[in-house]
Amino acid sequence: MQTETLEVKLKTAAKFLDRWAVETTTPEPERLDVVIDATDLLAAVAGMVKIQWGYLATITGIDLGVEDGRLELLYHFCSGPAVVTLRVRIPRGNAFIPSIYEFIPSVSFYERELIEMLGITIANTPNTDRLFLPDDWPEGVYPLRKDFDINEAQTPRNRKANGNT
Amino acid sequence: MATHNPTQKAPERETFKIPIGPQHPALKEPGHFEFAVDGETVTDATVRLGYVHRGIEKGVESRTWIQGQYLVERVCGICSHVHATTYCLAVEKLAGVEAPPRAQAIRSLVAELERIHSHMLWLGVAAHEAGFDMLFMYSWRDRETVMNLLEGITGNRVNYSANILGGVKCDITPEQDAAIRAGVDYLEERTRHYLDVVQNDTMFMRRTKNVGTMTREQAEQMGVVGPTARASGVPRDIRVDAPYAAYKDFPVNVITETAGDLHARFVVRVNELFETFRLIRAILDHLPEGDLQTRVKRKIPAGETIMRIEAPRGELFYYVKSAGGETPDRVKIRTPTLPNMASVLELAVGHQLADMPMILTGIDPCFSCNDRMITVRDTHSNQRDVWTWDQLRKYGMNAAQ
Incomplete structure (x- = not known):
């Protein structure tokens, strides 16, 4: 893989992912962006691991806003200079996605982050404990959602410290 | 069982x-x-x-593009410069501007000085954990040299804020050039001593040889980055794979080891210091002339981009999305410690x-x-x-x- 050029790497990925692709774009020369259905996520990720195309750098979760009504998950795979992004869109109201832990065990941190920051239910992920947010953070309040209200995030301890009991 | x-x-x-x-x-x-x-x-x-979660990703969403830079710089107290650099490069890509060559070279120069400070700090802490406090004190004493250089260039020991959107705010004067060269000469001599210790000290070898071994396959599969990956023979270095700032003009030699154990991680980092000294001299020798800044508008055109750079600990990953306004829509930061931390849990x-x-x-x-x-x-x-x-x-x- 190391000796392959950027073009070859991106071409390999594009060809391989084509069967699941709803839309494929090249937003920047070193990037490939493939929109896939949430139901195809497991197959696509398993395939990327199987053909040993790079490594999963991280998962970016984005709230597209209340009006749009969707959340976007970007699975970034990196190989040398090339970055392939699998883009999955799921409804805000029913944010559900299967875990890819089975294929990439080191994904646990990224999935835990999505659970607590964006309120996404991830099926079959081994650990759903809080990773970054405090233990007394209120349930059902997800800071990276666009309609997040800082006042809802007042933990009992904060309230006491600010004098609003 | x-x-x-x-x-x-x-x-x-x-x-x-x-x-x-x-x-x-x-x-x-x-x-x-x-x-x-x-x-x-x-x-x-x-x-x-x-x-120490401070909600920086969320915080950036309610600040201007310029304020965002100073906020992300505070993600890490040790490698603050790489965060600001990644952010600035990403925003400049979205804005369709490029910082002048001299600014890019200074960005790389400060990044390499930061790498020295980070690696020496780590060497000291690692030595301390091994019960080798003499090495800890030596390396932290010597690290002051590079801290003084960074303070001389930017005015700060940490959170240097050398960057601004569209360039850098500090220049390298002839006096600073001389000071950096003298400092690097001294540190290079000291680093030879550290390499000798790391490779030959019996006590140190016994604490590090065959401990926490990660094979190349494991390293590739877990997606570990930086010196941790390179110690397992994975030649993964963003400065080489996808050169940014001035690394296209100043190519880097990747330092790898094959053993994959703790000892290899020490050797990789110490050897990387020599490569960093060479790079700093090369940048100073061929520092491009010209401006330090270009203008970046307050509003950044809508779009999204990914920027990756090689922090002292490995690949730093930024995803930046603009909705076309004066504030970022989403900034996602993946620091190198996160994938490496996952490897610790497995190796333990x-x-x-x-x-x-x-x-x-x-x-x-x-x-x-x-x-x-x-x-x-x-x-x-x-x-x-x-x-x-x-x-x-x-x-x-x-x-x-």
């Missing part, structure tokens, strides 16, 4: 859970680990982070408890592995013995003798 039998009151063998952390008064970034041990052997490991299994401080320190985890409180819990009687990190460190040193 003990099997569960309801009639048996006290099973012959129980695993103990050993929580480490989160209190961490001496250095930044606390974390809480929980190791399950069977006798001396670690059978499972989990981690709880977030004790099967190792002796006494090796934990060294394995944790081996990935250079932004120093989330120093002085902290440890509770040893006996699941039989529910008795708790509270240890300090210092006690575990001493325990580790005694057990290794």
Whole structure:
């Protein structure tokens, strides 16, 4: 893989992912962006691991806003200079996605982050404990959602410290 | 393995859970680990982070593009420059501007000086965890040289803020040029001594050889980055793979080792220092002339981009999205410690408890592995013995003798 050029790497990925692709774009020369259905996520990720195309750098979760009504998950795979992004869109109201832990065990941190920051239910992920947010953070309040209200995030301890009991 | 039998009151063998952390008064970034041990052997490991979670990703969304730079610079106290550089490069890409060549070269120069400071800081802490306080004191003393250089260039020892959107705010004067060269000469001589120690000191070798070994396949699969990956023979370095700032004009030689153990991680980092000294001299020799800044508009056109750069600890990943306004729509930051931390949890299994401080320190985890409180819990009687990190460190040193 190391000796392959950027073009070859991106071409390999594009060809391989084509069967699941709803839309494929090249937003920047070193990037490939493939929109896939949430139901195809497991197959696509398993395939990327199987053909040993790079490594999963991280998962970016984005709230597209209340009006749009969707959340976007970007699975970034990196190989040398090339970055392939699998883009999955799921409804805000029913944010559900299967875990890819089975294929990439080191994904646990990224999935835990999505659970607590964006309120996404991830099926079959081994650990759903809080990773970054405090233990007394209120349930059902997800800071990276666009309609997040800082006042809802007042933990009992904060309230006491600010004098609003 | 003990099997569960309801009639048996006290099973012959129980695993103990050993929580480490989160209190961490001496250095930044606390974390809480929980190791399950069977006798001396670690059978499972989990981690709880977030004790210093400050909501920076969210915070950036309600600030202007310019304010964002100063906020992301505070993600890390040790490698602050790389965060600002990644952010600036990403925003410049979105804005369709490019910083002038001299600015890019200065960005790389400061990044390499920062790498020296980060690696030397790590060498000291790692030596301390190994019970080698003499090396700790030497390396931290010598590190002051590079801290003074950074202060001379930018005015600050940490959070240098050398960057601005569209360039840098500080120039390299002839006096600074001379000071940097003198400092680098001194540090290079000292680093030769460190390499000698790391490769030949019997005590040090015994603490690091064949400990926490990660094969090349494991490293590739877990997606570990930076010196941790390179010590397992994975030639992964963003400065080479996808050159940014001035690394196209000043190519980097990737330093790798094949052993994949703790010792290899030491050798890789120390050898990387020599490469960094060479780079700094090369940049100073061929520093392009010209402006330090270009203008970037207050509003950034809508779009999204990914920027990756090589921080001292490995690949730093930024995803930046603009909705076309004066504030970012989303900034996602993946620091190198996160994938490397995942490798620690896997590597810990099967190792002796006494090796934990060294394995944790081996990935250079932004120093989330120093002085902290440890509770040893006996699941039989529910008795708790509270240890300090210092006690575990001493325990580790005694057990290794």
